[in-house]
Amino acid sequence: MTIAHADLGQPALIGLDWGTTALRAYLFDAAGRVLATHASAAGIMTLHQPGDFDAVFEEACGPWLAQAPDLPVIAAGMVGSAQGWREAPYVDAPATADALVRGIVHVATARAGTVHIVPGVIERGELPNVMRGEETQIVGALAGDPTLGGARAGVLVGLPGTHAKWAVVRGERIEAFHTFMTGELFAALRHHTILGRTMRDADAPDAATFLRGVEVARRTDRAGLLATIFSTRTLGLTAQLTAEQQPEYLSGLLIGHELAGLNALLTARGTTLAAEPLRLIGSPELCERYRLALAAFGCAHATIVEAATERGLWRIATQAGLVAAREAASEARPDA
Amino acid sequence: MTIAHADLGQPALIGLDWGTTALRAYLFDAAGRVLATHASAAGIMTLHQPGDFDAVFEEACGPWLAQAPDLPVIAAGMVGSAQGWREAPYVDAPATADALVRGIVHVATARAGTVHIVPGVIERGELPNVMRGEETQIVGALAGDPTLGGARAGVLVGLPGTHAKWAVVRGERIEAFHTFMTGELFAALRHHTILGRTMRDADAPDAATFLRGVEVARRTDRAGLLATIFSTRTLGLTAQLTAEQQPEYLSGLLIGHELAGLNALLTARGTTLAAEPLRLIGSPELCERYRLALAAFGCAHATIVEAATERGLWRIATQAGLVAAREAASEARPDA
Structure with missing residues (x-):
């Protein structure tokens, strides 16, 4: 042009x-x-x-x-x-x-x-599975980084949010993707279940408590989210989590279960989170959370893509x- | 006496x-x-x-x-x-x-x-994990069935509901238990997320659609609940589930994930749902749902305990x- x-x-x-x-x-x-x-x-x-x-x-x-x-x-x-x-x-x-x-x-x-x-x-x-909007952001990520489209083994693109998407992109094609209702489930649990009743919003992020939740999900994933989320309440009842720590812990649990589920899907395809090139698209605060959680899964190479939406619309x-x-x-x- | x-x-x-x-x-x-x-x-x-x-x-x-x-x-x-x-x-x-x-x-x-x-x-x-009220129902189940207390290998007692409990009872002792927030999560998803927006309540139970959800959870459990629940919406979008079928399917998914998680916990202890003597305590309608779901996990011997609360208070x-x-x-x- x-x-x-x-x-x-x-x-x-x-x-x-x-x-x-x-x-x-x-x-x-x-x-x-x-x-x-x-x-x-x-x-x-x-x-x-x-x-x-x-x-x-x-x-x-x-x-x-x-x-x-x-x-x-x-x-x-x-x-x-x-x-x-x-x-x-x-x-x-x-x-x-x-x-x-x-x-x-x-x-x-x-x-x-x-x-x-x-x-x-x-x-x-x-x-x-369906997406609307994320396809444009993925095109934007490819547009901003020409090496991505050429990655033969594929790149994993995560789009955290209300309905988090994880897409496998290979040769400039969106090959497959999954939807995790992590953000919306967090809001529903926070505002419409007993878990929210003992919570207070914190003034600042608390990475240690967040990672505690991630670790519980990562190590005890076989019991499933339905079982682990109740610990948000019982750790409060037993004075092991303050009211301010409970939302951080629950956020860590949910994102941890999301990544554990994703990792299991990748394992079935012969790969892992730790092995894949990985890009994140989303709000800086949320991407930072995911980067912390991904590190617990052995993935220290997650890169945050800037301006993916604008680039995608333009492309x-x-x-x-x-x-x-x-x-x-x-x-x-x-x-x- | x-x-x-x-x-x-x-x-x-x-x-x-x-x-x-x-x-x-x-x-x-x-x-x-x-x-x-x-x-x-x-x-x-x-x-x-x-x-x-x-x-x-x-x-x-x-x-x-x-x-x-x-x-x-x-x-x-x-x-x-x-x-x-x-x-x-x-x-x-x-x-x-x-x-x-x-x-x-x-x-x-x-x-x-x-x-x-x-x-x-x-x-x-x-x-x-904590329970209040269920311990009395479990005592009632033991009181109504003297063979239970003597079961050396233990009995699994399920108490479906807002916060479903599963207890391992051995020698008249509540040895261990888990809490699955299945009922409350269903209500939160039904009334406070996008999944509820395309649903209509059905006039009558639909066991086939319920079991479809159970099977999806049982077979694809590794992706986890955060991933599978979105299919309630996409199967609706692709005309594979009617508005009336969607709540049944979601109920099957959640109960299926609960039982898959429980089964994984039992497997780690060297047993399975199919191998354990099993009692259910709860409303007849809900216990019947669980009995259907348990059969999909190879457990055809679940027995519903009547009047457990009254018997427990009395005992x-x-x-x-x-x-x-x-x-x-x-x-x-x-x-x-």
Whole structure:
């Protein structure tokens, strides 16, 4: 891609990361640099009327589009689900960025523009798995690190969060993945079971207590999470955990069970967490937790990927010709 | 124990099963037969003022005590916890009925009577376990089936529910036990996570779908519950489970993970679910679910124990001399 000098610093693309609980909008220049961002809590879960998506879109992007009405717009995440703005049917794993581009669907906006929605990925089988949004972040991780796509043995990409995803990526393809409901289960246990009643939020992270939970899960995994989580309460009852330590310990237990389960799946494939190249995508605080926990499983080489979402939106838009088309249009205009 | 004929059919004991969410009171005659019951939702969680326990006790037992003011009263369950009427410190496992009797604490009622509160049991160790109420039910199961106490190899007693307990009982001692938060986790997932959003309650049980969940947990247990529960949603998304089937499937998954974890613990002790004599204590509907699930683990010999709570309260009161004392008092009164 060649970029005319005059285009640098000028808006070239809008990218939307539109999930269940939040919307984040990025304004890119022609070199893929982020010029501006807009964030709101208007996730798709909060939108119920047909016009809601347009209204939120207008609030987020209206000012940018007022300046440059022809800006292409790409979106990823739950906005493409059946409960979203327009459903973008899942692409089957193994999935490449090209397959994602071919699966893009279009929705017309009230201001007569078009939003290009990136599809999610489905892995079929006895226990199907789905992702929406994470596929774009994985493409972003590959885009930011060309050595990853070439890794023959595959790379493990972890995306901690409400529904943590772990994907095996090989030759720029999302080959397989698993979903662990770790974040959502933590919140449900914290706020809607007896375990939460003796807890108090701590002022600062407590890595030692977190790792204690990780270790219990790692060593006693055979009893399973249903059995170990009750120890959050009994260690409190026996004065071995303070009210502030209990949430840290429970977080460690759950992440420990997640990694123990993942490790068992890898072992069945002839590898382990300790043996795989590994990337993490997510909030710095959460990635740091996972890095600590991974070290307990012998994996000291987990690398945190920065700006995966932005890179992914940019890469898919480029590959879909959205940005090139804009550049061509710019070059044709004498005032560009 | 000899019982005067005139005492049969006359009230001899009040027993209270007073837990977190409910109170059940039993009026026994001198042969341990239940003459009357009283049930209310006044579990200890609903009681906050110092006088609340007395008020609920009066409502439940006042009419019985008005007729027979000297009736002894025994209580088991969370009423003996730190949040209960009076704390009855845990007895250490391995625990016999004698040890429970020695641990009874007393609380004076507003009407100048005494309530005898049975202590719970604690198993200390890296991951402590506690029970309150179940120890009384286990004593009741032993009381109703004298062959159980003599089983040298031990008997496995399962008490499904909010916090399912599995106890190893040998020679009339509660040797060891585990707590699985299966019931409470099901409720939290059903009502406070994304899994519940696509569910509808079914009109009737669906054993086939329940067993499908059990089988998934049994065969894919190594990935762990955090990974398998998401399939409740994805099997719905891919039209393989209806909205009504999803709660049944999730129930099967959770109970399946519980039994897989238990089986792994037993295997580490050199036995299996299929090899152990096994008793179930709980609501008939829930015990039937567990019996179905246990069969998938090769255990076709699970027997449901009836009236374990009543039998346990009666047995501990007898062993504590509460009923004998009453009989002696009765005999001393010419009008008895």
